Amino acid sequence: MSSSDVDAGRSSGQSRLPRGPKPTALPRAGEPSVKRIPSTSNVRPPSATRVPSSTTARRGATSAMGRDVPAPSLPRQPLSVINARQASVGRKVSGMSPKGKVAVNVGRRGVTGGGRRASGGRMSALENQFTTMKDLFERERQNTAELLAREQAERARQEDKVKALEAQQAKLPQGVRSLAADGVGAEELEKLKAKHAKQVRQLEEALEREQESLSRHKRYLSERDDARDTLESECKALESKLSAKDRQLQSQQQDIARLEEEAVQLRSSTARIEEELRAAETLRRKLHNEVQELRGNIRVFARVRPQLPREREMSSSSSSSSGLASIHFPDPREAASIELLAAGESAVGTATMKTHAFRFDRVFQPSATQSDVFEEVAHLTQSVLDGYNTCIFAYGQTGSGKTHSLEGSANLHLGAAAVPTQDPEAGLIPRAVQMLWSTAEHLRAKGWRYEFEGQMLEIYNDEINDLLGKHELSGSSSGSNRNEMKHEIKHEKMRTFVSDTIVVPLESPSQVFTLLAKAKSRRQTAATLMNERSSRSHCVFILRVKGANALTGESCDATLSLVDLAGSERVNASGADKDPVRFTETKSINKSLSSLNDVITALGNAKTGGHVPYRNSTLTWLLKNSLGGNSKTLMLLAISPMAEHLNETINSLRFASKVNSTVIGTARRVRASE
Numbered sequence: 001m002s003s004s005d006v007d008a009g010r011s012s013g014q015s016r017l018p019r020g021p022k023p024t025a026l027p028r029a030g031e032p033s034v035k036r037i038p039s040t041s042n043v044r045p046p047s048a049t050r051v052p053s054s055t056t057a058r059r060g061a062t063s064a065m066g067r068d069v070p071a072p073s074l075p076r077q078p079l080s081v082i083n084a085r086q087a088s089v090g091r092k093v094s095g096m097s098p099k100g101k102v103a104v105n106v107g108r109r110g111v112t113g114g115g116r117r118a119s120g121g122r123m124s125a126l127e128n129q130f131t132t133m134k135d136l137f138e139r140e141r142q143n144t145a146e147l148l149a150r151e152q153a154e155r156a157r158q159e160d161k162v163k164a165l166e167a168q169q170a171k172l173p174q175g176v177r178s179l180a181a182d183g184v185g186a187e188e189l190e191k192l193k194a195k196h197a198k199q200v201r202q203l204e205e206a207l208e209r210e211q212e213s214l215s216r217h218k219r220y221l222s223e224r225d226d227a228r229d230t231l232e233s234e235c236k237a238l239e240s241k242l243s244a245k246d247r248q249l250q251s252q253q254q255d256i257a258r259l260e261e262e263a264v265q266l267r268s269s270t271a272r273i274e275e276e277l278r279a280a281e282t283l284r285r286k287l288h289n290e291v292q293e294l295r296g297n298i299r300v301f302a303r304v305r306p307q308l309p310r311e312r313e314m315s316s317s318s319s320s321s322s323g324l325a326s327i328h329f330p331d332p333r334e335a336a337s338i339e340l341l342a343a344g345e346s347a348v349g350t351a352t353m354k355t356h357a358f359r360f361d362r363v364f365q366p367s368a369t370q371s372d373v374f375e376e377v378a379h380l381t382q383s384v385l386d387g388y389n390t391c392i393f394a395y396g397q398t399g400s401g402k403t404h405s406l407e408g409s410a411n412l413h414l415g416a417a418a419v420p421t422q423d424p425e426a427g428l429i430p431r432a433v434q435m436l437w438s439t440a441e442h443l444r445a446k447g448w449r450y451e452f453e454g455q456m457l458e459i460y461n462d463e464i465n466d467l468l469g470k471h472e473l474s475g476s477s478s479g480s481n482r483n484e485m486k487h488e489i490k491h492e493k494m495r496t497f498v499s500d501t502i503v504v505p506l507e508s509p510s511q512v513f514t515l516l517a518k519a520k521s522r523r524q525t526a527a528t529l530m531n532e533r534s535s536r537s538h539c540v541f542i543l544r545v546k547g548a549n550a551l552t553g554e555s556c557d558a559t560l561s562l563v564d565l566a567g568s569e570r571v572n573a574s575g576a577d578k579d580p581v582r583f584t585e586t587k588s589i590n591k592s593l594s595s596l597n598d599v600i601t602a603l604g605n606a607k608t609g610g611h612v613p614y615r616n617s618t619l620t621w622l623l624k625n626s627l628g629g630n631s632k633t634l635m636l637l638a639i640s641p642m643a644e645h646l647n648e649t650i651n652s653l654r655f656a657s658k659v660n661s662t663v664i665g666t667a668r669r670v671r672a673s674e
């Protein structure tokens with residue numbers, strides 16, 4: 001039974017009854033049972049409403065004809081329907097088919113046409129038959145009533161069953177109910193139930209998992225709560241720390257403000273002190289100049305070069321000692337003293353270490369830069385523009401740093417656009433040249449016009465070579481003297497001339513640098529394997545400066561001589577005693593250097609009117625006007641820091657010390673007219 005049928009049954013109140021085969025239609029006219037009914041038209045069943053259903057009537061009739069009466073089956077229709085049908089059957093029975101009517105009419109004709117006796121017998125037979133039928137109807141009616149009662153009881157029972165099923169169905173899930181309603185088999189239902197149970201299990205398991213996850217989340221949340229509580233407490237602690245730090249910061253800021261105020265005051269007092277120091281320094285220089293002038297115009301600077309990389313390597317590979325001499329600078333602020341510790345002999349002849357102390361106008365430590373040295377020399381070179389003959393000569397043993405200080409490092413290459421003051425490698429000569437040109441340019445505003453000209457000379461074995469000339473240099477690698485030119489030195493008033501030498505008018509510093517490079521290359525070409533020419537000859541760069549002031553009518557004509565002397569080492573120290581060429585060179589160098597010594601000594605005694613032996617060497621004769629009392633002279637003593645050179649260093653220092661103690665009078669301006 002489908003749910004729709006159940007519902008339909010509920011609404012009609014009739015379909016609750018179990019279904020059965022439809023009632024059989026009443027027998028039609030012409031059928032045997034109908035034929036047995038009397039055919040008169042006015043014969044009717046006693047009561048049309050009591051006529052049983054066609055089936056019942058037919059069965060009853062069949063039963064009455066000696067056939068088995070089948071067990072009454074449940075009526076399929078409600079009683080009202082049955083009654084309605086019985087009524088219908090009654091009507092049908094009364095309105096018989098034409099064939100039946102014919103049969104009845106035939107009977108009537110038989111009655112009318114057969115005679116009165118026969119009809120009387122037939123009538124009684126019919127009446128009997130009618131009575132029998134009436135009994136049959138009555139029995140049938142009783143049977144029907146019984147059946148009806150049973151049917152009603154059965155229906156009530158079925159209704160109860162249906163109710164029970166409905167209750168069961170209500171308990172089943174909708175899907176099962178619908179399947180059951182659709183008539184799905186029990187096996188399938190079992191499968192569905194199993195499937196349902198499985199789904200329920202799965203759902204239960206999923207539910208369990210969800211519950212587990214939920215409890216996990218709850219645990220996690222509670223842990224997070226704990227962590228949050230911890231963080232909150234930490235945060236509070238940090239906040240309190242922060243506020244403490246804030247307070248500290250505020251007090252520190254107050255301290256800083258106070259300190260800054262103090263710093264401002266200190267800065268202003270420092271500036272004042274510095275100003276006082278500058279003024280004191282100016283005064284010191286002025287006094288120093290006055291002292292120098294009283295002493296004479298020769299000054300001595302000593303410069304100790306740093307240890308060279310190759311010397312450091314040799315020292316580290318040969319012994320544990322650094323190879324450096326023990327050199328000290330006792331007064332770094334004043335920078336005028338130098339002390340050397342060297343082995344000596346005591347008064348009783350025992351070996352002992354002795355300190356040799358010297359004082360000069362300025363002492364430069366190995367850390368001093370080219371710029372530091374030039375700063376001290378600049379004002380001296382500048383005095384050429386004021387008309388003072390000036391001479392700077394570098395003195396020292398081979399490799400002590402003379403050329404480095406005067407020209408610059410071996411790597412220096414000054415091009416046309418070179419700015420020597422910005423090149424840490426550039427030495428005194430390029431710096432001085434650049435400064436002279438720039439000062440001359442400044443002085444144009446004051447009416448001064450300057451002309452510059454220069455020459456480069458070399459004194460080798462006491463002979464002059466023109467480094468800018470075309471003739472072969474004396475003692476050159478060719479070994480021939482055929483192209484050598486003999487030069488003579490002449491002095492006229494305050495000026496010096498060298499015959500047959502090239503004097504180049506100089507327009508710019510870059511032209512001077514080109515000139516220097518040319519001279520250097522000539523010296524290198526002339527060098528032999530046995531003759532390191534730069535060490536064995538004196539090199540003199542003479543820059544003549546002529547100035548005139550159209551506004552004031554003043555004029556000046558002075559020279560700046562920059563002299564790179566040959567190495568000052570002694571004969572035995574140079575190994576020259578074993579080599580005749582070297583011996584000659586060294587003899588010549590020694591002669592010129594001792595002449596220089598003699599000249600300076602004589603100049604120191606010049607106040608007494610003694611003779612000055614300028615002519616004793618080409619060098620001193622050439623430098624006559626630059627060394628005399630009318631010029632400003634600077635001796636730059638180059639010192640090697642190495643212990644192996646200590647003896648030569650001490651000799652150089654002694655000579656420099658003698659020069660430094662010499663008073664050679666006051667420098668005088670050289671006017672163009674002189």
Ligand SMILES: Nc1ncnc2c1ncn2[C@@H]1O[C@H](COP(=O)(O)OP(=O)(O)OP(=O)(O)O)[C@@H](O)[C@H]1O
Nearest residue numbers: 305306397398399400401402403404410534535567
């Ligand atoms: N102050 C210094 N700083 C760095 N290197 C220096 C310094 N003085 C000299 N040198 C280096 O020492 C070496 C020798 O120097 P330099 O050639 O100037 O000596 P010198 O006295 O002119 O020698 P010589 O008499 O043989 O011409 C060079 O390689 C030079 O670059």
